[in-house]
Amino acid sequence: MKGKNRFRREYAGRAVVTAFGIFMIAVTFAIGIFLAYKGLGTFTTYKHSLMEFLFSAHWNPADDFQGGGAVGAAIFIVGSLSTCGLALLIVVPFSLASAIFLTEISPRFGAHFFQPAIEIFVGIPSVVYGWVGTSVLVPAIRKAFHLQVGYGVLAASLVLAVMIYPSITTVAADAIRSVPQGYREASYGMGSTRWQTIRRIVLPNAKSGILTGIILGLARAFGEALAVAMVIGQMKAFPRNIFSPTSNLTATIAADMGGAAEGGEYNTALWTIALLLFFISLLFIFLIHLVSGKVEHSNEK
Protein backbone atom coordinates (compact mmCIF):
# COMPACT_ATOMS: atom_id res chain seq x y z
CA MET A 1 0.00 0.00 0.00
CA LYS A 2 2.73 2.39 0.99
CA GLY A 3 4.85 1.30 -1.96
CA LYS A 4 2.03 2.00 -4.36
CA ASN A 5 1.55 5.44 -2.88
CA ARG A 6 5.21 6.19 -3.16
CA PHE A 7 5.08 5.08 -6.79
CA ARG A 8 2.25 7.47 -7.59
CA ARG A 9 3.87 10.34 -5.70
CA GLU A 10 7.34 10.10 -7.17
CA TYR A 11 8.35 7.35 -9.53
CA ALA A 12 5.57 7.66 -12.13
CA GLY A 13 6.35 11.32 -12.82
CA ARG A 14 10.04 10.64 -12.74
CA ALA A 15 9.67 7.84 -15.27
CA VAL A 16 7.68 10.06 -17.64
CA VAL A 17 10.20 12.92 -17.66
CA THR A 18 13.10 10.49 -18.00
CA ALA A 19 11.36 8.99 -21.00
CA PHE A 20 11.13 12.43 -22.60
CA GLY A 21 14.80 13.08 -21.87
CA ILE A 22 15.63 9.89 -23.73
CA PHE A 23 13.15 10.93 -26.42
CA MET A 24 15.47 13.88 -27.25
CA ILE A 25 18.28 11.40 -27.96
CA ALA A 26 15.90 9.28 -30.02
CA VAL A 27 14.83 12.22 -32.22
CA THR A 28 18.42 13.31 -32.86
CA PHE A 29 19.49 9.78 -33.66
CA ALA A 30 16.46 9.16 -35.84
CA ILE A 31 17.34 12.22 -37.92
CA GLY A 32 20.96 11.15 -38.24
CA ILE A 33 20.13 7.54 -39.07
CA PHE A 34 17.45 8.33 -41.64
CA LEU A 35 19.69 10.90 -43.35
CA ALA A 36 22.51 8.35 -43.46
CA TYR A 37 20.15 5.66 -44.76
CA LYS A 38 19.07 7.84 -47.68
CA GLY A 39 22.28 9.79 -48.22
CA LEU A 40 24.77 6.91 -48.24
CA GLY A 41 22.97 5.49 -51.28
CA THR A 42 25.14 7.69 -53.48
CA PHE A 43 28.18 5.74 -52.33
CA THR A 44 26.65 2.25 -51.92
CA THR A 45 23.95 1.95 -54.59
CA TYR A 46 25.35 4.29 -57.23
CA LYS A 47 29.03 3.59 -56.49
CA HIS A 48 30.36 7.13 -56.39
CA SER A 49 33.42 7.92 -54.30
CA LEU A 50 33.47 10.34 -51.41
CA MET A 51 36.30 12.21 -53.16
CA GLU A 52 34.10 12.74 -56.22
CA PHE A 53 31.24 14.10 -54.09
CA LEU A 54 33.40 16.52 -52.14
CA PHE A 55 35.93 17.71 -54.72
CA SER A 56 34.52 17.26 -58.22
CA ALA A 57 32.76 20.22 -59.80
CA HIS A 58 30.84 18.05 -62.23
CA TRP A 59 27.23 17.92 -61.00
CA ASN A 60 24.98 16.00 -63.33
CA PRO A 61 23.23 13.16 -61.52
CA ALA A 62 20.88 11.08 -63.63
CA ASP A 63 17.23 11.40 -62.66
CA ASP A 64 16.64 7.65 -62.90
CA PHE A 65 17.50 4.38 -61.15
CA GLN A 66 20.38 3.32 -63.42
CA GLY A 67 22.79 6.01 -62.24
CA GLY A 68 25.92 6.79 -64.21
CA GLY A 69 25.71 10.56 -63.74
CA ALA A 70 28.18 12.75 -61.91
CA VAL A 71 27.65 13.88 -58.33
CA GLY A 72 30.44 16.38 -57.69
CA ALA A 73 29.07 18.88 -55.18
CA ALA A 74 32.17 21.11 -55.02
CA ILE A 75 30.32 24.05 -56.60
CA PHE A 76 27.70 24.02 -53.85
CA ILE A 77 30.29 23.60 -51.11
CA VAL A 78 32.32 26.53 -52.47
CA GLY A 79 29.08 28.52 -52.85
CA SER A 80 28.18 27.93 -49.20
CA LEU A 81 31.70 28.69 -47.98
CA SER A 82 32.10 31.87 -50.00
CA THR A 83 28.71 33.37 -49.12
CA CYS A 84 29.05 32.52 -45.41
CA GLY A 85 32.65 33.74 -45.29
CA LEU A 86 31.80 37.05 -46.94
CA ALA A 87 28.74 37.44 -44.69
CA LEU A 88 30.97 36.99 -41.63
CA LEU A 89 33.48 39.55 -42.94
CA ILE A 90 30.66 42.05 -43.35
CA VAL A 91 28.82 41.39 -40.12
CA VAL A 92 31.49 40.78 -37.47
CA PRO A 93 32.66 44.44 -37.23
CA PHE A 94 29.04 45.60 -36.97
CA SER A 95 28.16 42.98 -34.38
CA LEU A 96 31.21 43.71 -32.25
CA ALA A 97 30.62 47.47 -32.37
CA SER A 98 26.94 46.96 -31.47
CA ALA A 99 27.79 44.62 -28.60
CA ILE A 100 30.28 47.13 -27.23
CA PHE A 101 27.74 49.93 -27.62
CA LEU A 102 25.13 47.86 -25.77
CA THR A 103 27.36 47.05 -22.83
CA GLU A 104 30.10 49.66 -22.48
CA ILE A 105 28.99 52.87 -24.17
CA SER A 106 25.31 53.25 -23.47
CA PRO A 107 23.79 50.47 -21.36
CA ARG A 108 20.58 52.37 -20.54
CA PHE A 109 19.69 53.37 -24.08
CA GLY A 110 20.89 49.93 -25.13
CA ALA A 111 18.55 48.10 -22.80
CA HIS A 112 15.52 50.23 -23.69
CA PHE A 113 15.86 50.70 -27.45
CA PHE A 114 18.74 48.79 -28.95
CA GLN A 115 18.12 45.38 -27.37
CA PRO A 116 14.41 45.33 -28.36
CA ALA A 117 15.37 46.36 -31.89
CA ILE A 118 17.81 43.46 -32.12
CA GLU A 119 15.12 41.09 -30.83
CA ILE A 120 12.84 42.19 -33.66
CA PHE A 121 15.65 41.45 -36.14
CA VAL A 122 15.84 37.91 -34.70
CA GLY A 123 12.14 37.31 -35.18
CA ILE A 124 11.82 38.41 -38.80
CA PRO A 125 11.30 35.25 -40.87
CA SER A 126 14.07 34.34 -43.29
CA VAL A 127 11.76 34.30 -46.32
CA VAL A 128 10.91 37.94 -45.62
CA TYR A 129 14.63 38.75 -45.68
CA GLY A 130 14.87 36.81 -48.92
CA TRP A 131 11.87 38.56 -50.42
CA VAL A 132 13.11 42.06 -49.56
CA GLY A 133 16.49 40.90 -50.87
CA THR A 134 15.03 40.02 -54.26
CA SER A 135 12.77 43.03 -54.54
CA VAL A 136 15.14 45.74 -53.21
CA LEU A 137 18.71 44.55 -52.81
CA VAL A 138 19.12 42.67 -56.11
CA PRO A 139 17.93 45.56 -58.34
CA ALA A 140 20.04 47.97 -56.25
CA ILE A 141 23.19 45.89 -56.75
CA ARG A 142 22.48 45.59 -60.47
CA LYS A 143 22.16 49.37 -60.84
CA ALA A 144 25.02 50.30 -58.52
CA PHE A 145 27.60 48.11 -60.25
CA HIS A 146 26.10 48.17 -63.80
CA LEU A 147 25.61 44.43 -63.97
CA GLN A 148 23.36 42.26 -66.12
CA VAL A 149 21.90 40.53 -63.09
CA GLY A 150 22.03 41.50 -59.44
CA TYR A 151 21.71 37.92 -58.19
CA GLY A 152 24.90 36.44 -56.83
CA VAL A 153 27.36 35.98 -54.01
CA LEU A 154 27.23 39.60 -52.83
CA ALA A 155 23.42 39.69 -52.58
CA ALA A 156 23.38 36.36 -50.72
CA SER A 157 26.13 37.47 -48.34
CA LEU A 158 24.35 40.73 -47.51
CA VAL A 159 21.09 38.92 -46.78
CA LEU A 160 22.93 36.37 -44.61
CA ALA A 161 24.84 39.15 -42.84
CA VAL A 162 21.60 40.85 -41.79
CA MET A 163 20.17 37.49 -40.72
CA ILE A 164 23.06 36.43 -38.48
CA TYR A 165 23.77 39.93 -37.11
CA PRO A 166 21.42 39.57 -34.08
CA SER A 167 22.68 36.11 -33.04
CA ILE A 168 26.34 37.19 -33.01
CA THR A 169 25.57 40.52 -31.32
CA THR A 170 23.52 38.97 -28.51
CA VAL A 171 26.09 36.30 -27.65
CA ALA A 172 29.00 38.78 -27.91
CA ALA A 173 27.18 41.26 -25.64
CA ASP A 174 26.61 38.51 -23.05
CA ALA A 175 30.29 37.60 -23.19
CA ILE A 176 31.36 41.24 -22.70
CA ARG A 177 28.90 41.66 -19.81
CA SER A 178 30.40 38.69 -17.99
CA VAL A 179 33.87 40.30 -17.83
CA PRO A 180 34.23 41.19 -14.11
CA GLN A 181 33.62 44.88 -13.35
CA GLY A 182 36.81 44.99 -11.26
CA TYR A 183 38.92 44.52 -14.41
CA ARG A 184 37.48 47.71 -15.89
CA GLU A 185 37.88 49.64 -12.65
CA ALA A 186 41.50 48.58 -12.36
CA SER A 187 42.12 49.73 -15.91
CA TYR A 188 40.43 53.10 -15.39
CA GLY A 189 42.29 53.47 -12.10
CA MET A 190 45.58 53.28 -13.98
CA GLY A 191 44.45 56.15 -16.19
CA SER A 192 43.28 54.29 -19.30
CA THR A 193 40.69 55.84 -21.55
CA ARG A 194 37.48 53.92 -22.24
CA TRP A 195 38.65 52.76 -25.65
CA GLN A 196 41.95 51.52 -24.19
CA THR A 197 39.99 49.58 -21.56
CA ILE A 198 37.72 48.06 -24.19
CA ARG A 199 40.56 47.12 -26.51
CA ARG A 200 43.16 45.89 -24.01
CA ILE A 201 41.02 44.51 -21.18
CA VAL A 202 37.39 43.83 -22.10
CA LEU A 203 37.70 42.35 -25.59
CA PRO A 204 40.62 39.98 -24.82
CA ASN A 205 38.74 38.65 -21.78
CA ALA A 206 35.51 38.16 -23.74
CA LYS A 207 37.31 36.51 -26.66
CA SER A 208 36.01 32.96 -26.34
CA GLY A 209 32.40 34.09 -25.82
CA ILE A 210 32.63 36.29 -28.90
CA LEU A 211 34.09 33.38 -30.86
CA THR A 212 31.17 31.17 -29.75
CA GLY A 213 28.78 33.81 -31.05
CA ILE A 214 30.56 33.92 -34.39
CA ILE A 215 30.41 30.13 -34.73
CA LEU A 216 26.68 30.14 -33.87
CA GLY A 217 26.13 32.80 -36.51
CA LEU A 218 28.13 30.81 -39.03
CA ALA A 219 26.06 27.70 -38.28
CA ARG A 220 22.86 29.65 -38.88
CA ALA A 221 24.23 31.07 -42.13
CA PHE A 222 25.26 27.63 -43.36
CA GLY A 223 21.81 26.19 -42.74
CA GLU A 224 19.74 28.98 -44.24
CA ALA A 225 18.00 27.75 -47.35
CA LEU A 226 15.21 29.80 -48.84
CA ALA A 227 16.48 33.34 -48.25
CA VAL A 228 19.74 32.42 -49.96
CA ALA A 229 18.03 30.47 -52.72
CA MET A 230 16.01 33.57 -53.57
CA VAL A 231 19.02 35.84 -54.17
CA ILE A 232 22.00 33.65 -55.06
CA GLY A 233 20.96 33.19 -58.69
CA GLN A 234 21.06 29.36 -58.59
CA MET A 235 23.66 28.89 -61.31
CA LYS A 236 25.59 25.65 -61.24
CA ALA A 237 28.98 27.29 -61.74
CA PHE A 238 31.81 28.43 -59.51
CA PRO A 239 31.59 32.11 -58.58
CA ARG A 240 34.25 34.06 -60.52
CA ASN A 241 33.89 37.21 -58.42
CA ILE A 242 31.56 38.47 -55.71
CA PHE A 243 28.93 39.47 -58.28
CA SER A 244 28.64 36.17 -60.12
CA PRO A 245 25.59 34.01 -59.53
CA THR A 246 26.29 30.56 -58.11
CA SER A 247 24.46 28.06 -55.90
CA ASN A 248 24.93 26.51 -52.49
CA LEU A 249 24.15 23.31 -50.58
CA THR A 250 20.81 24.33 -49.10
CA ALA A 251 19.46 26.17 -52.14
CA THR A 252 20.06 23.09 -54.30
CA ILE A 253 18.01 20.89 -52.00
CA ALA A 254 15.21 23.45 -51.80
CA ALA A 255 15.05 23.92 -55.57
CA ASP A 256 15.56 20.39 -56.90
CA MET A 257 14.17 17.95 -54.32
CA GLY A 258 10.60 18.33 -55.47
CA GLY A 259 11.34 17.41 -59.09
CA ALA A 260 13.65 14.42 -58.62
CA ALA A 261 12.29 10.87 -58.77
CA GLU A 262 12.21 9.25 -55.32
CA GLY A 263 15.17 6.89 -54.87
CA GLY A 264 16.83 7.87 -58.15
CA GLU A 265 20.43 8.97 -58.42
CA TYR A 266 19.56 12.70 -58.45
CA ASN A 267 17.29 12.33 -55.42
CA THR A 268 19.88 10.28 -53.54
CA ALA A 269 22.62 12.81 -54.28
CA LEU A 270 20.43 15.55 -52.75
CA TRP A 271 20.01 13.40 -49.63
CA THR A 272 23.78 13.10 -49.49
CA ILE A 273 23.98 16.91 -49.44
CA ALA A 274 21.51 16.91 -46.52
CA LEU A 275 23.72 14.36 -44.73
CA LEU A 276 26.71 16.63 -45.32
CA LEU A 277 24.78 19.54 -43.75
CA PHE A 278 24.04 17.33 -40.73
CA PHE A 279 27.75 16.61 -40.29
CA ILE A 280 28.58 20.30 -40.67
CA SER A 281 26.15 21.11 -37.80
CA LEU A 282 27.85 18.46 -35.66
CA LEU A 283 31.20 20.03 -36.51
CA PHE A 284 29.99 23.46 -35.38
CA ILE A 285 28.71 22.04 -32.07
CA PHE A 286 32.06 20.34 -31.58
CA LEU A 287 33.88 23.63 -32.28
CA ILE A 288 31.73 25.50 -29.75
CA HIS A 289 32.50 22.88 -27.10
CA LEU A 290 36.17 23.15 -27.96
CA VAL A 291 36.15 26.95 -27.61
CA SER A 292 34.15 27.09 -24.37
CA GLY A 293 35.97 24.06 -22.93
CA LYS A 294 39.25 25.94 -23.28
CA VAL A 295 37.86 28.80 -21.18
CA GLU A 296 36.93 26.53 -18.29
CA HIS A 297 40.38 25.02 -18.47
CA SER A 298 42.16 28.37 -18.36
CA ASN A 299 39.93 29.55 -15.50
CA GLU A 300 40.97 26.56 -13.43
CA LYS A 301 44.63 27.49 -13.67
Add this chain to the structure above:
Amino acid sequence: MKSEPEMNRISRRNRTTDRFMTGIFYAVAGFILLLLLAFVGYTLYNGFAGFTPDMLSFTAEGVGNQLFNTVYLVILALLISVPAGILAGIYLSEYAQDTKMTRFIRICVETLSSLPSIVIGLFGYLVFILMTHARWNLLAGALAVSILCLPLITITTVDAFRALPAEYKEGSLALGATHWESIVHMLLPACIPRIMTGVILAAGRGFGEAAALLYTAGMSTDLNWSNWNLTSPTCPLNPMRPGETLALQIWASRTESIAANSTQIANLCSAILILMVLGFSILARALSRHLDKKATGTAQ
Protein backbone atom coordinates in the same frame (compact mmCIF):
# COMPACT_ATOMS: atom_id res chain seq x y z
CA MET B 1 61.32 58.26 -18.57
CA LYS B 2 59.52 60.33 -21.16
CA SER B 3 59.55 64.10 -20.96
CA GLU B 4 56.47 65.94 -19.81
CA PRO B 5 55.42 67.51 -23.15
CA GLU B 6 55.73 64.11 -24.76
CA MET B 7 53.52 62.52 -22.08
CA ASN B 8 50.97 65.26 -22.63
CA ARG B 9 50.99 64.59 -26.36
CA ILE B 10 50.45 60.86 -25.86
CA SER B 11 47.65 61.49 -23.41
CA ARG B 12 45.97 63.93 -25.80
CA ARG B 13 46.28 61.45 -28.64
CA ASN B 14 44.72 58.72 -26.48
CA ARG B 15 41.80 60.95 -25.62
CA THR B 16 41.25 61.83 -29.29
CA THR B 17 41.26 58.14 -30.24
CA ASP B 18 38.83 57.44 -27.44
CA ARG B 19 36.44 60.13 -28.66
CA PHE B 20 36.79 58.96 -32.24
CA MET B 21 35.99 55.32 -31.34
CA THR B 22 33.02 56.40 -29.21
CA GLY B 23 31.75 58.27 -32.26
CA ILE B 24 32.11 55.12 -34.36
CA PHE B 25 30.12 53.05 -31.84
CA TYR B 26 27.31 55.61 -31.87
CA ALA B 27 27.37 55.67 -35.67
CA VAL B 28 27.10 51.87 -35.94
CA ALA B 29 24.23 51.76 -33.42
CA GLY B 30 22.44 54.55 -35.27
CA PHE B 31 22.95 52.79 -38.60
CA ILE B 32 21.51 49.52 -37.27
CA LEU B 33 18.44 51.27 -35.84
CA LEU B 34 17.90 53.13 -39.12
CA LEU B 35 18.28 49.89 -41.07
CA LEU B 36 15.66 48.17 -38.94
CA LEU B 37 13.31 51.13 -39.19
CA ALA B 38 13.74 51.28 -42.96
CA PHE B 39 13.28 47.51 -43.29
CA VAL B 40 10.11 47.34 -41.21
CA GLY B 41 8.75 50.59 -42.63
CA TYR B 42 9.38 49.57 -46.23
CA THR B 43 7.84 46.12 -45.77
CA LEU B 44 4.73 47.43 -44.03
CA TYR B 45 4.27 50.32 -46.49
CA ASN B 46 4.77 48.09 -49.52
CA GLY B 47 2.49 45.42 -48.16
CA PHE B 48 -0.43 47.67 -47.41
CA ALA B 49 0.08 50.25 -50.18
CA GLY B 50 -1.97 48.47 -52.84
CA PHE B 51 -4.14 46.76 -50.30
CA THR B 52 -7.66 45.75 -51.28
CA PRO B 53 -9.98 43.88 -48.92
CA ASP B 54 -10.32 40.90 -51.27
CA MET B 55 -6.59 40.23 -50.92
CA LEU B 56 -7.39 38.98 -47.45
CA SER B 57 -10.32 36.91 -48.69
CA PHE B 58 -10.53 33.17 -48.20
CA THR B 59 -10.29 32.39 -51.92
CA ALA B 60 -7.52 31.59 -54.40
CA GLU B 61 -6.93 35.34 -54.89
CA GLY B 62 -6.60 36.17 -51.21
CA VAL B 63 -4.27 35.03 -48.47
CA GLY B 64 -6.97 34.34 -45.85
CA ASN B 65 -6.54 30.59 -46.24
CA GLN B 66 -2.76 30.86 -45.89
CA LEU B 67 -3.19 32.96 -42.76
CA PHE B 68 -5.55 30.37 -41.29
CA ASN B 69 -3.15 27.53 -42.23
CA THR B 70 -0.24 29.36 -40.58
CA VAL B 71 -2.10 29.82 -37.30
CA TYR B 72 -3.53 26.29 -37.34
CA LEU B 73 -0.15 24.74 -38.08
CA VAL B 74 1.61 26.66 -35.31
CA ILE B 75 -1.10 25.65 -32.80
CA LEU B 76 -0.72 21.99 -33.80
CA ALA B 77 3.07 22.23 -33.54
CA LEU B 78 2.91 23.85 -30.10
CA LEU B 79 0.43 21.21 -28.88
CA ILE B 80 3.10 18.62 -29.64
CA SER B 81 6.32 20.42 -28.75
CA VAL B 82 5.32 22.32 -25.59
CA PRO B 83 4.50 19.28 -23.40
CA ALA B 84 7.41 17.26 -24.78
CA GLY B 85 9.85 20.15 -24.40
CA ILE B 86 8.77 20.99 -20.86
CA LEU B 87 8.95 17.35 -19.72
CA ALA B 88 12.41 16.89 -21.23
CA GLY B 89 13.46 20.18 -19.65
CA ILE B 90 12.23 19.03 -16.21
CA TYR B 91 14.26 15.87 -16.55
CA LEU B 92 17.41 17.75 -17.51
CA SER B 93 17.15 20.37 -14.77
CA GLU B 94 15.73 18.31 -11.88
CA TYR B 95 16.52 14.63 -12.26
CA ALA B 96 19.53 14.28 -14.49
CA GLN B 97 22.73 13.78 -12.58
CA ASP B 98 25.97 14.91 -14.11
CA THR B 99 26.57 11.66 -15.94
CA LYS B 100 27.78 10.80 -19.43
CA MET B 101 24.18 10.19 -20.47
CA THR B 102 23.06 13.65 -19.31
CA ARG B 103 25.88 15.34 -21.14
CA PHE B 104 24.92 13.30 -24.18
CA ILE B 105 21.30 14.50 -23.99
CA ARG B 106 22.54 18.08 -23.76
CA ILE B 107 24.65 17.61 -26.88
CA CYS B 108 21.60 16.12 -28.64
CA VAL B 109 19.50 19.17 -27.70
CA GLU B 110 22.22 21.49 -28.99
CA THR B 111 22.53 19.51 -32.21
CA LEU B 112 18.76 19.62 -32.74
CA SER B 113 18.71 23.36 -32.23
CA SER B 114 21.51 23.95 -34.71
CA LEU B 115 20.25 21.66 -37.49
CA PRO B 116 19.30 23.55 -40.65
CA SER B 117 15.53 23.72 -40.96
CA ILE B 118 15.68 22.33 -44.48
CA VAL B 119 17.33 19.17 -43.13
CA ILE B 120 14.53 18.81 -40.56
CA GLY B 121 12.07 19.39 -43.38
CA LEU B 122 13.64 16.57 -45.38
CA PHE B 123 13.51 14.27 -42.36
CA GLY B 124 9.82 15.14 -41.96
CA TYR B 125 9.25 14.50 -45.65
CA LEU B 126 10.85 11.07 -45.38
CA VAL B 127 9.19 9.92 -42.15
CA PHE B 128 5.79 11.61 -42.22
CA ILE B 129 5.11 11.65 -45.97
CA LEU B 130 7.07 8.94 -47.79
CA MET B 131 6.93 6.29 -45.06
CA THR B 132 3.26 6.79 -44.31
CA HIS B 133 2.41 6.98 -48.04
CA ALA B 134 0.48 10.16 -47.37
CA ARG B 135 0.35 13.19 -49.58
CA TRP B 136 1.58 16.57 -48.34
CA ASN B 137 -0.34 17.45 -45.23
CA LEU B 138 -0.57 19.99 -42.48
CA LEU B 139 0.07 17.49 -39.70
CA ALA B 140 3.43 16.48 -41.22
CA GLY B 141 4.33 20.17 -41.39
CA ALA B 142 3.30 20.66 -37.77
CA LEU B 143 5.45 17.69 -36.71
CA ALA B 144 8.47 19.09 -38.58
CA VAL B 145 7.99 22.51 -36.98
CA SER B 146 7.59 20.88 -33.56
CA ILE B 147 11.04 19.29 -33.99
CA LEU B 148 12.34 22.84 -34.58
CA CYS B 149 10.56 24.21 -31.48
CA LEU B 150 11.44 21.29 -29.21
CA PRO B 151 15.03 22.28 -28.30
CA LEU B 152 14.00 25.92 -27.87
CA ILE B 153 11.34 25.02 -25.30
CA THR B 154 13.57 22.48 -23.56
CA ILE B 155 16.36 25.03 -23.15
CA THR B 156 13.97 27.72 -21.81
CA THR B 157 12.52 25.23 -19.32
CA VAL B 158 15.96 24.26 -18.05
CA ASP B 159 16.91 27.93 -17.68
CA ALA B 160 13.64 28.71 -15.89
CA PHE B 161 14.15 25.91 -13.34
CA ARG B 162 17.77 26.95 -12.79
CA ALA B 163 16.71 30.55 -12.10
CA LEU B 164 14.43 29.55 -9.19
CA PRO B 165 15.75 30.13 -5.67
CA ALA B 166 16.79 26.88 -3.97
CA GLU B 167 14.48 27.70 -1.02
CA TYR B 168 11.40 26.91 -3.13
CA LYS B 169 12.37 23.29 -3.42
CA GLU B 170 13.87 23.01 0.05
CA GLY B 171 10.72 24.42 1.64
CA SER B 172 8.50 22.05 -0.26
CA LEU B 173 10.68 19.02 0.52
CA ALA B 174 10.82 20.03 4.19
CA LEU B 175 7.03 19.96 4.34
CA GLY B 176 7.10 16.31 3.29
CA ALA B 177 6.41 16.55 -0.42
CA THR B 178 8.28 14.22 -2.73
CA HIS B 179 10.59 15.64 -5.38
CA TRP B 180 7.96 15.10 -8.07
CA GLU B 181 5.22 16.72 -5.98
CA SER B 182 7.52 19.72 -5.39
CA ILE B 183 8.02 20.00 -9.14
CA VAL B 184 4.34 19.81 -10.02
CA HIS B 185 2.94 22.00 -7.22
CA MET B 186 5.78 24.42 -6.48
CA LEU B 187 8.49 24.70 -9.10
CA LEU B 188 6.57 24.36 -12.37
CA PRO B 189 3.91 26.98 -11.50
CA ALA B 190 6.72 29.38 -10.56
CA CYS B 191 8.38 28.72 -13.93
CA ILE B 192 5.29 29.16 -16.12
CA PRO B 193 5.77 32.88 -17.02
CA ARG B 194 9.37 32.30 -18.07
CA ILE B 195 8.46 29.21 -20.06
CA MET B 196 5.68 31.22 -21.72
CA THR B 197 8.28 33.63 -23.07
CA GLY B 198 10.06 30.67 -24.66
CA VAL B 199 6.78 29.37 -26.10
CA ILE B 200 6.06 32.79 -27.65
CA LEU B 201 9.51 32.81 -29.24
CA ALA B 202 8.97 29.27 -30.52
CA ALA B 203 5.60 30.28 -31.96
CA GLY B 204 7.27 33.21 -33.68
CA ARG B 205 9.77 30.85 -35.23
CA GLY B 206 6.95 28.58 -36.38
CA PHE B 207 5.03 31.42 -38.04
CA GLY B 208 7.96 32.36 -40.22
CA GLU B 209 9.20 28.87 -41.01
CA ALA B 210 9.20 27.89 -44.64
CA ALA B 211 12.11 25.59 -45.42
CA ALA B 212 10.87 22.84 -43.09
CA LEU B 213 7.40 23.02 -44.65
CA LEU B 214 8.45 22.99 -48.29
CA TYR B 215 8.22 19.20 -48.56
CA THR B 216 5.89 18.47 -45.66
CA ALA B 217 2.91 20.85 -45.59
CA GLY B 218 2.92 21.29 -49.34
CA MET B 219 2.53 24.31 -51.57
CA SER B 220 -1.18 24.31 -52.23
CA THR B 221 -4.32 24.99 -50.33
CA ASP B 222 -7.90 24.44 -51.36
CA LEU B 223 -10.45 25.02 -48.65
CA ASN B 224 -14.21 24.96 -48.65
CA TRP B 225 -15.41 26.96 -45.69
CA SER B 226 -18.86 25.38 -45.66
CA ASN B 227 -17.42 21.87 -45.47
CA TRP B 228 -17.02 20.73 -41.88
CA ASN B 229 -16.57 17.02 -42.55
CA LEU B 230 -13.21 16.37 -40.86
CA THR B 231 -12.20 13.62 -43.28
CA SER B 232 -12.77 15.69 -46.41
CA PRO B 233 -9.65 17.17 -48.02
CA THR B 234 -11.26 20.60 -48.34
CA CYS B 235 -12.36 20.87 -44.72
CA PRO B 236 -10.35 23.66 -43.05
CA LEU B 237 -9.88 21.77 -39.78
CA ASN B 238 -8.73 18.51 -41.36
CA PRO B 239 -5.01 18.25 -40.50
CA MET B 240 -4.42 15.63 -43.19
CA ARG B 241 -4.79 18.08 -46.08
CA PRO B 242 -2.09 20.14 -47.80
CA GLY B 243 -1.76 23.56 -46.22
CA GLU B 244 0.33 26.34 -47.67
CA THR B 245 1.41 28.95 -45.10
CA LEU B 246 2.16 32.67 -45.51
CA ALA B 247 5.91 32.11 -45.54
CA LEU B 248 5.58 29.41 -48.21
CA GLN B 249 3.38 31.73 -50.26
CA ILE B 250 6.26 34.25 -50.38
CA TRP B 251 8.64 31.53 -51.58
CA ALA B 252 6.08 30.41 -54.16
CA SER B 253 5.61 33.91 -55.60
CA ARG B 254 9.35 34.04 -56.16
CA THR B 255 9.63 30.73 -57.97
CA GLU B 256 6.31 30.05 -59.63
CA SER B 257 4.58 33.38 -60.02
CA ILE B 258 1.54 32.50 -62.10
CA ALA B 259 -0.97 34.94 -60.70
CA ALA B 260 -0.71 38.50 -61.99
CA ASN B 261 -0.67 40.07 -58.54
CA SER B 262 1.79 37.59 -57.00
CA THR B 263 4.29 40.35 -56.15
CA GLN B 264 1.64 42.31 -54.34
CA ILE B 265 0.49 39.17 -52.51
CA ALA B 266 4.06 38.39 -51.42
CA ASN B 267 4.45 41.97 -50.18
CA LEU B 268 1.25 41.62 -48.19
CA CYS B 269 2.37 38.26 -46.72
CA SER B 270 5.69 39.86 -45.69
CA ALA B 271 3.86 42.75 -44.05
CA ILE B 272 1.54 40.39 -42.14
CA LEU B 273 4.50 38.31 -40.96
CA ILE B 274 6.36 41.45 -39.82
CA LEU B 275 3.26 42.61 -37.94
CA MET B 276 3.08 39.20 -36.23
CA VAL B 277 6.76 39.41 -35.28
CA LEU B 278 6.24 42.89 -33.81
CA GLY B 279 3.17 41.69 -31.90
CA PHE B 280 4.92 38.63 -30.52
CA SER B 281 8.00 40.60 -29.56
CA ILE B 282 5.91 43.16 -27.66
CA LEU B 283 3.98 40.34 -25.98
CA ALA B 284 7.15 38.56 -24.87
CA ARG B 285 8.61 41.84 -23.60
CA ALA B 286 5.47 42.75 -21.64
CA LEU B 287 5.47 39.29 -20.11
CA SER B 288 9.07 39.44 -19.00
CA ARG B 289 8.60 42.97 -17.59
CA HIS B 290 5.58 41.71 -15.62
CA LEU B 291 7.80 38.88 -14.43
CA ASP B 292 10.54 41.26 -13.26
CA LYS B 293 8.00 43.39 -11.44
CA LYS B 294 6.65 40.37 -9.65
CA ALA B 295 10.10 39.06 -8.80
CA THR B 296 11.54 42.31 -7.46
CA GLY B 297 8.31 43.78 -6.09
CA THR B 298 9.03 47.18 -7.62
CA ALA B 299 6.99 49.08 -10.16
CA GLN B 300 9.03 50.68 -12.91
